[in-house]
Amino acid sequence: xxxxxxxxxxxxxxxxxxxxxxxxxxxxxxxxxxxxxxxxxxxxxxxxxxxxxxxxxxxxxxxxxxxxxxxxxxxxxxxxxxxxxxxxxxxxxxxxxxxxxxxxxxxxxxxxxxxxxxxxxxxxxxxxxxxxxxxxxxxxxxxxxxxxxxxxxxxxxxxxxxxxxx
Amino acid sequence: xxxxxxxxxxxxxxxxxxxxxxxxxxxxxxxxxxxxxxxxxxxxxxxxxxxxxxxxxxxxxxxxxxxxxxxxxxxxxxxxxxxxxxxxxxxxxxxxxxxxxxxxxxxxxxxxxxxxxxxxxxxxxxxxxxxxxxxxxxxxxxxxxxxxxxxxxxxxxxxxxxxxxx
Numbered sequence: 326x327x328x329x330x331x332x333x334x335x336x337x338x339x340x341x342x343x344x345x346x347x348x349x350x351x352x353x354x355x356x357x358x359x360x361x362x363x364x365x366x367x368x369x370x371x372x373x374x375x376x377x378x379x380x381x382x383x384x385x386x387x388x389x390x391x392x393x394x395x396x397x398x399x400x401x402x403x404x405x406x407x408x409x410x411x412x413x414x415x416x417x418x419x420x421x422x423x424x425x426x427x428x429x430x431x432x433x434x435x436x437x438x439x440x441x442x443x444x445x446x447x448x449x450x451x452x453x454x455x456x457x458x459x460x461x462x463x464x465x466x467x468x469x470x471x472x473x474x475x476x477x478x479x480x481x482x483x484x485x486x487x488x489x490x491x
Numbered sequence: 492x493x494x495x496x497x498x499x500x501x502x503x504x505x506x507x508x509x510x511x512x513x514x515x516x517x518x519x520x521x522x523x524x525x526x527x528x529x530x531x532x533x534x535x536x537x538x539x540x541x542x543x544x545x546x547x548x549x550x551x552x553x554x555x556x557x558x559x560x561x562x563x564x565x566x567x568x569x570x571x572x573x574x575x576x577x578x579x580x581x582x583x584x585x586x587x588x589x590x591x592x593x594x595x596x597x598x599x600x601x602x603x604x605x606x607x608x609x610x611x612x613x614x615x616x617x618x619x620x621x622x623x624x625x626x627x628x629x630x631x632x633x634x635x636x637x638x639x640x641x642x643x644x645x646x647x648x649x650x651x652x653x654x655x656x657x
Contacts, residue, residue, distance in 0.1 A: 394648070396649060396652065463644050483561060485563075
């Protein structure tokens with residue numbers, strides 16, 4: 326029995342080392358692909374806003390997302406977000422453009438954020454005059470079980486008070 | 492040789508399976524400790540702001556951080572952030588309070604963010620009288636090489652226009 330062990334021990338050790346170094350494989354770094362997916366999602370979002378399709382606009386949010394808009398209380402959850410956006414996109418003067426400036430994804434590819442700028446036009450709820458403003462935004466994203474990226478935090482504010490649209 | 496193999500093969504298999512399941516160790520989940528660290532950073536940050544200490548206040552930002560305040564363009568980089576804090580802290584009426592309502596950290600422990608609420612009193616530029624606003628903020632943090640957490644994106648907006656202090 327001793328002779329058996331002596332002879333097979335190196336073989337067993339070799340197998341052990343192969344097993345140790347080969348498994349489990351390190352998770353692949355998907356950050357470049359994830360950044361592109363988020364940029365593409367924001368490009369699609371602009372198209373969804375342009376089409377004023379509320380269902381498609383809110384698909385970009387996670388179910389428990391929060392939207393933090395100036396001069397409004399925090400809206401949390403898809404129903405609250407949908408209700409808050411309904412009148413905005415129904416406004417005939419509504420127009421929104423987004424420019425993604427920066428996207429960064431966590432090493433583990435589960436959390437990401439983007440920073441960007443926007444230009445918005447819409448009727449002032451009080452004066453009914455069409456106003457335009459430029460500003461900036463930050464989005465926080467989480468990767469979902471199906472691999473898609475959804476917004477969990479959405480905040481923006483203007484660079485200057487809105488001015489009458491030219 | 493055949494008999495040796497037969498006798499030792501099961502042992503080798505068991506050993507290599509143990510090796511596979513036990514090594515290498517998974518990266519420890521540090522999220523609970525990271526969330527606490529970020530909470531502590533925000534507590535220290537609030538004290539630094541309340542003490543009107545510009546340098547300590549801006550020490551919580553990365554060198555390339557963006558400070559995104561309403562009605563001014565994005566301020567990016569320590570010098571721009573410092574200038575904004577200096578201007579804010581020169582206001583004798585400045586009073587700030589904030590607290591997080593949510594802290595989340597990425598699996599990989601490199602990114603984290605907070606959502607919270609704030610109250611701020613400043614001097615109204617036109618009336619020269621103190622006005623107070625309540626609002627919400629989103630701060631995105633990155634873990635630094637030394638293990639500390641610093642803000643890369645810091646953004647806020649008010650729930651409603653500021654009102655005169657009673």
